[in-house]
Amino acid sequence: MDILSHFRTIEELTKTLSREQRLLSEMFEKRKLMKYPKAIALEIVGGNESRLSRLIDYGVLVETGSSLEIESDYLNFFEEVLNVNEEISVLSVQECINTLKEHITYFLQETNVNRRAGYQDSVRQLLKKTGFRTLKNVVDLKRNMDNTYKQEPNYLNKKTKLQHLDEKSHSIRSMIRECEKLMDNEQAFFIMANDPHMAKTCSTVRHDFVEAYHALMEIDRQIIVYINQIDQQNQLYKKIRKLKYLKDQLLIKTETNITQVLEDNNPLWMESRQYSKIRLSLEALRENDEIGRVLRRIAERNGIQKTSRIEAEPLTQEDLQEQVQLLKEIDPTEVWNAFAASSYNLFEFILRYNYTTKREIEDHATLFCQLVILHPDECKLTGEYATYQNIEYPIIYAK
Template structure:
């Protein structure tokens, strides 16, 4: 069996055959992919397919092909599309953390101690991500099982197995929390590493989120199992009723007539109809109503042509042009006049002859606007004066 010599060769092979691998990944849950279909996606070049087969990217079984499990798991995990809930992987990582903590304390060389610390940080980060992904996969599998599995016995068995997976994840979360909180408290206090502290905080948040989701998943499993039990009981009763009916002994062996006579459930009542009469005004003015009337007329083949009502003539008063004039204050002109003089800005604005009547409050606003817009052209002093209960800085032109 040939193998890839480096990462670059792997990436080039996956990139070159991305169309084929994408199509095969989409159809991974259906029947195996036909060899001739794959040949069309590689431009009828048999050597390209053989290249992937020799390097175990895809596997051939007679006239069919499928993606190798190693690459399939990689694609599913990266795309978060996997359905396999692997709790043993979390347990392996927990053991790996414990072992590297022991190696860390036994090691005297600082460089090798740092390598063990780096492994511990990567493993803890991995535990949080894997646990979250397992919880998401668990919830998705539960929903798919309840909605898609047609066999009631298999549906119940699968839900019970998924509930056992939930219990396993819960135990692993408790073990992880015990590991980072109590069992190795000496390590986490002595290994003073800022990144490790951030990873521990992030891991605790992830585990806390997983715990809350697992509580909801437990409630959902119980609810689904109760529904299955109820539905299976109803189906069992229906089977008995059908058997008695097929044997023509239903009426003689049961009291079905008396039961149905006493049952006044709404489901047995005919659906009531409530005719709705539209107003003439609505039918004459609404555009959608007019379209509906035309459709009904075409269906009934009514010969009379319907005309849409014409609106009244618009009054001339609405067509008259009205002009509103508003005098605007040119702040640039005010600034140029102030810079040409020597008075302070506040007094200048108060005494400036505007082209319209301007109140004291409006002049104060203009003063503030001038300071905000042209502060680079002014000399703002620390002197403060007051006028009409308004304090202002003494500002002069530069």
């Protein structure tokens, strides 16, 4: 790459990244899936090869054959700013500590007031940077630990990655102890550089280290739990494979006690738990006023309003008296049996029958039709007809 091909101002850099944000976003999202084809990148920038060449010449993209990649410095910057980096940079904290030691030495050896103030500011900034990077490494460690356990499909790789993360956890803890030791041993510097800003920075960094310690303790515990779960799952997988092999060889019943185990197990544990509502008895509600007051307080606390009810008028003495209502319905079978024992024709018998209620001629005609329909085989038709109140009816006797 040409030595002159670099961004000279922040404005030039941000404008270039803003103009090509669609391409960079697309490549960043797919950085783990594939190498980005140059043809697709050219299509995204509207077929303008000069725009693509500018990104390559200025070191934003790297061309490898017919594919493109985001340059490692920009890729690390994007991942770190967006908190999606998978690498735990313990060395960066160690570099801060080493630089911190150097600047403290420079401060103690310097005689010029202005340059000493510059070294003092550098130490304060490095302390803040050390605390910030330590907390960031802890957060990245926690995220990578969870992602490894949940997304890594290979059991061996999953366990190995968790063990490596555990080692990095111990490394971060060692860095914290080293920085705390440095802050405790360099009393001469902190006495000479005693100002409110430095004191506040030291207090903040120590607080960050305490938070990091607590988080690392939880991470160590969780890593142990994850590794134990992986071992248990691996053992279970091996047992299942062995059972599968014995089943295929028709030896599972003779070589194992699986039948006895299945018989001894109670399948009810797989059922969902049944919950039953406890209802208060009406007697308790009527006899104990305290229960009613408690229920009203609970209803008011939960915003349940009592629905208004309209009370009915009290019953009068007339309402309480016994009243009998006679129905017009009769038993057709009873009427037919009485008709069969008589010598009247059917319609005449219906007119003469002793009913409990008063009936109209329409009711008699309806009953006549019902009896004929219900007993067609027992009716004797004479072929003669008669008339009663403008109603013509056939003369029918019982057989």
